[in-house]
Every structure is written in C-alpha cells, then in structure tokens.
Amino acid sequence: MARTIDQQIAEAQAKLNRLKTRQKASETRRKIIVGAIVTTEALKDPKIARWMAATLRRNATREVDQKEIEGLLAELDAKAQSAGAGEA
Structure with missing residues (x-):
C-alpha cells in the first residue's frame, strides 16, 4: 500500500528530528x-589559568552559571597566583 503525502512528510520530519538530536x-x-582538556591544562599552567579565569568571568553572566564555576575559578586563581609566588 502506498504511503500518503502526509505520511511521507511525517516520516521526513521524524528523520529530521532524529538527525537534529544526534547533531546536538x-x-x-x-x-x-x-x-x-582546557581545564586540565589551565590547572597546570598559570598563564592558561589566568586566561581561562578571565574568560569565564567575562562570559559566564548568568548567576546560576557563576555559582557553578566558583570552585573552578578559585582553583584557577590559585594556579595563576602560584606563578607570581614562584617568580618572587
């Protein structure tokens, strides 16, 4: 039995939705x-830590996001400051 145009459209839309889900x-x-990877490297390298902390502070503007990364920012700040202590 041949599929109707509406059935073909529904199947195509379902396939498109599956593809969009896979892409996401x-x-x-x-x-x-x-x-x-970037976080791991930033916690090893003070220069990357400074860059990452500044980038996160500049771009994480939602309060919920800021709260989520508080601990990471503290670790990054500590790593960034460890370079200054080592140079003194």
Whole structure:
C-alpha cells in the first residue's frame, strides 16, 4: 500500500528530528571534551589559568552559571597566583 503525502512528510520530519538530536548530542560531547582538556591544562599552567579565569568571568553572566564555576575559578586563581609566588 502506498504511503500518503502526509505520511511521507511525517516520516521526513521524524528523520529530521532524529538527525537534529544526534547533531546536538555531538556538539555537546565536543564541548565536554574541549572543556575538560582546557581545564586540565589551565590547572597546570598559570598563564592558561589566568586566561581561562578571565574568560569565564567575562562570559559566564548568568548567576546560576557563576555559582557553578566558583570552585573552578578559585582553583584557577590559585594556579595563576602560584606563578607570581614562584617568580618572587
């Protein structure tokens, strides 16, 4: 039995929605991977720590986001300051 045009449209929309979901999941995984790598390196390198802390403070404007990264910012600040202590 042949599918109606409405059925074909519904199937195409369902496929498009599945593809959009896969794309969003892929983008989220990429962000997690990059974020983990940059954070790890920032906690090792004072220069990267300073940059990352400044970038986060400048771009995390929502209060809920700021609260979520408080601990990380403290770690980054400590790492950034450790370079100054080592140079003195």
